[in-house]
Amino acid sequence: xxxxxxxxxxxxxxxxxxxxxxxxxxxxxxxxxxxxxxxxxxxxxxxxxxxxxxxxxxxxxxxxxxxxxxxxxxxxxxxxxxxxxxxxxxxxxxxxxxxxxxxxxxxxxxxx
Amino acid sequence: xxxxxxxxxxxxxxxxxxxxxxxxxxxxxxxxxxxxxxxxxxxxxxxxxxxxxxxxxxxxxxxxxxxxxxxxxxxxxxxxxxxxxxxxxxxxxxxxxxxxxxxxxxxxxxxxxx
Numbered sequence: 001x002x003x004x005x006x007x008x009x010x011x012x013x014x015x016x017x018x019x020x021x022x023x024x025x026x027x028x029x030x031x032x033x034x035x036x037x038x039x040x041x042x043x044x045x046x047x048x049x050x051x052x053x054x055x056x057x058x059x060x061x062x063x064x065x066x067x068x069x070x071x072x073x074x075x076x077x078x079x080x081x082x083x084x085x086x087x088x089x090x091x092x093x094x095x096x097x098x099x100x101x102x103x104x105x106x107x108x109x110x111x112x
Numbered sequence: 113x114x115x116x117x118x119x120x121x122x123x124x125x126x127x128x129x130x131x132x133x134x135x136x137x138x139x140x141x142x143x144x145x146x147x148x149x150x151x152x153x154x155x156x157x158x159x160x161x162x163x164x165x166x167x168x169x170x171x172x173x174x175x176x177x178x179x180x181x182x183x184x185x186x187x188x189x190x191x192x193x194x195x196x197x198x199x200x201x202x203x204x205x206x207x208x209x210x211x212x213x214x215x216x217x218x219x220x221x222x223x224x225x226x
Contacts, residue, residue, distance in 0.1 A: 032213070046216060
């Protein structure tokens with residue numbers, strides 16, 4: 001059974017810092033992995049989807065990397081802004097016919 | 113196209129009552145997923161549909177829960193005889209089945225069972 005761990009659970013940084021959020025998963029035979037952000041009391045917004053054959057994916061100030069063999073993904077946020085404050089969730093998927101499995105997320109606060 | 117919508121956004125009910133939630137996916141998305149999220153946790157999978165066929169149900173989906181997607185468009189999730197432990201955010205997501213199957217989530221329905 002896939003299990004996902006996200007470290008740290010919470011992070012507070014001053015505006016402008018570059019930061020890394022970590023995600024590890026126990027079953028490395030994944031199909032893809034999606035990163036989401038969730039604002040308090042809201043639904044999830046998809047940030048990046050990285051295929052199992054890819055090593056990284058970029059969107060604006062966000063870069064997600066994937067190391068399947070070690071069961072890890074990282075989300076790099078460059079030049080953080082207060083608007084980046086949210087909970088970030090990673091969710092690997094083991095096949096096209098299995099659901100996403102989520103970690104508990106990393107709660108990020110960017111202080112102006 | 114306005115994204116995935118869910119109705120109602122909030123529901124307060126008394127223990128033992130039945131509740132029904134609705135999800136309207138992005139048009140032409142053939143897959144629809146239901147997840148449940150409690151405070152401080154990530155979403156947990158409940159069930160999903162491809163078109164009108166329910167392809168998988170989690171063990172979390174007890175016999176008090178039923179989901180339908182009768183015409184392969186919107187879906188409903190019904191909880192019968194609600195319990196306090198059912199209090200959670202119920203999230204719906206949709207996608208187009210295929211290689212880049214990004215799931216797009218709705219705003220969720222927050223349920224409080226008193």
